[in-house]
Amino acid sequence: MARIGEYREAYVRENGRRGVLALALALIIATAACSGSGDGRPERSPSADAVTPTARPTATPSPPPVTLAEAKRALAGVVGADGVLGAATPHLDADRRLMLEQTRDGQEALTIAAFSGSAEDIPHYTWGTPRLLVPRNQQGPLWFAAFVDREESSGEVRTAVLTLMRQGGEDWRVSSTSLLDEGVRPPEIVTDTEGYATALGEEDATVAISPRLMAPLHATSAEEGERGFATGLIEEGPHTTGLADEITRRRAEEKNNCLGYDSIFAASDYPVHALRTADGGALVLYSLIRTTTRSIKVTPCGSDTRIPPEARKLTKERFILKELRTVETQLYVSTVPAKDSGHAAKVIGYLGGLTKVIVS
Numbered sequence: 001m002a003r004i005g006e007y008r009e010a011y012v013r014e015n016g017r018r019g020v021l022a023l024a025l026a027l028i029i030a031t032a033a034c035s036g037s038g039d040g041r042p043e044r045s046p047s048a049d050a051v052t053p054t055a056r057p058t059a060t061p062s063p064p065p066v067t068l069a070e071a072k073r074a075l076a077g078v079v080g081a082d083g084v085l086g087a088a089t090p091h092l093d094a095d096r097r098l099m100l101e102q103t104r105d106g107q108e109a110l111t112i113a114a115f116s117g118s119a120e121d122i123p124h125y126t127w128g129t130p131r132l133l134v135p136r137n138q139q140g141p142l143w144f145a146a147f148v149d150r151e152e153s154s155g156e157v158r159t160a161v162l163t164l165m166r167q168g169g170e171d172w173r174v175s176s177t178s179l180l181d182e183g184v185r186p187p188e189i190v191t192d193t194e195g196y197a198t199a200l201g202e203e204d205a206t207v208a209i210s211p212r213l214m215a216p217l218h219a220t221s222a223e224e225g226e227r228g229f230a231t232g233l234i235e236e237g238p239h240t241t242g243l244a245d246e247i248t249r250r251r252a253e254e255k256n257n258c259l260g261y262d263s264i265f266a267a268s269d270y271p272v273h274a275l276r277t278a279d280g281g282a283l284v285l286y287s288l289i290r291t292t293t294r295s296i297k298v299t300p301c302g303s304d305t306r307i308p309p310e311a312r313k314l315t316k317e318r319f320i321l322k323e324l325r326t327v328e329t330q331l332y333v334s335t336v337p338a339k340d341s342g343h344a345a346k347v348i349g350y351l352g353g354l355t356k357v358i359v360s
Contacts, residue, residue, distance in 0.1 A: 068194075110331075145275065158179045161186075162174060187283055207281050225241040307359070314356065334346060
C-alpha cells in the first residue's frame with residue numbers, strides 16, 4: 001500500500017524550497033588611444049594596418065551521448081525485428097527468445113507473461129514513422145523515447161510511447177511501451193536547434209510533482225480516490241480515481257460471492273524518465289505494480305470459485321483454493337505542469353497486464 005505519510009512529507013518538503021536565481025552581469029569596455037603629432041593633426045598608428053580583429057571562439061556544445069542517428073537506427077532495429085518475429089508462423093522458441101532479448105524492465109515482465117499463453121496470444125503490430133525524443137544531456141544508463149503510431153492486426157491505430165535503454169555494452173532494449181488514451185495528442189516536447197530534448201532529473205523541483213514522486217502519488221490516487229492525499233494534485237480519471245471506484249465496487253460484488261477482495265498499488269523499481277514540455281512542465285514515464293487479492297471467506301459457498309480467464313495462462317490451477325493473488329505490471333505516461341501553475345498532473349497513457357499469479 002502506498003506509504004502516504006512518507007510521500008506527504010517528501011512532497012511538502014520539496015514544494016517548500018524556493019529557488020533563488022542570482023544574475024551577475026560583467027561589462028568590459030575597451031578603448032583605444034590614438035597618438036598625435038606635435039601640430040595637433042591626427043597621426044595614423046604604424047601598426048594599424050597590421051592589426052586585424054580576432055574572432056572570439058564559439059563554444060562548441062559537447063556531443064550528446066546518444067545521437068539522433070543512433071536512436072533512429074536502434075528504434076528501427078527493434079520495431080523491425082518485432083514486426084518480423086511477431087508475424088512468424090509458427091512461433092519457434094528461438095523467435096520468442098529473440099523477442100525477449102529486446103526487452104527489459106516492465107516491458108520484459110509483460111513479454112514473458114505474453115509468452116505464457118498460446119501462440120495466438122502473441123500480438124503482431126505494424127509501426128509508423130517515429131518522432132524521436134532524445135535527451136542531449138543524461139546520466140546513468142542511456143535512454144531515449146519516441147512517439148510512434150502502432151497498428152494492431154485488427155486495424156486499430158494508437159499512438160505508442162516507447163522508451164529504449166542501453167547499459168554498458170548491451171544492445172538497445174525496450175524498457176516500456178504505453179499507449180496514449182484515445183483522443184489524446186502527444187504533448188509538445190522542448191527541443192534545441194539540433195532537435196535534442198531536455199531530460200529532467202528524478203528530483204527536479206521546477207515541476208509541480210517531481211518525477212520520482214509521480215508514481216507513489218498516482219498509487220495513492222488509485223487506491224484512495226477522492227479521499228487520498230493526491231486529491232487536487234492529479235486529475236480524476238479512469239487511471240486514478242476510476243480505479244479506486246472500481247475497487248470499492250468489486251469489494252461489494254465479491255462479498256456477495258463469499259469472497260474477500262482487496263487491491264493495492266505501489267511504485268515499481270523500474271526506471272523513471274522525464275522530458276521537458278513546452279509549457280514548462282514535464283512528460284513523465286514510470287510504472288506501478290498492482291496486487292489484487294481474492295480470498296475465500298465463507299465455505300463452502302466460495303469454494304467453487306474459478307480462476308478468472310485472464311489469469312489462467314499463468315497458473316495450472318482452475319479453482320481458488322484459499323486465496324488468489326494476481327500481480328499486474330502497469331506502464332504509464334503522465335504530464336506534470338510547471339511548479340506554481342495551479343494545474344494538476346494528468347495521466348494520459350497506459351499499457352499493462354497480469355505478470356504473476358499465485359494460488360494458495
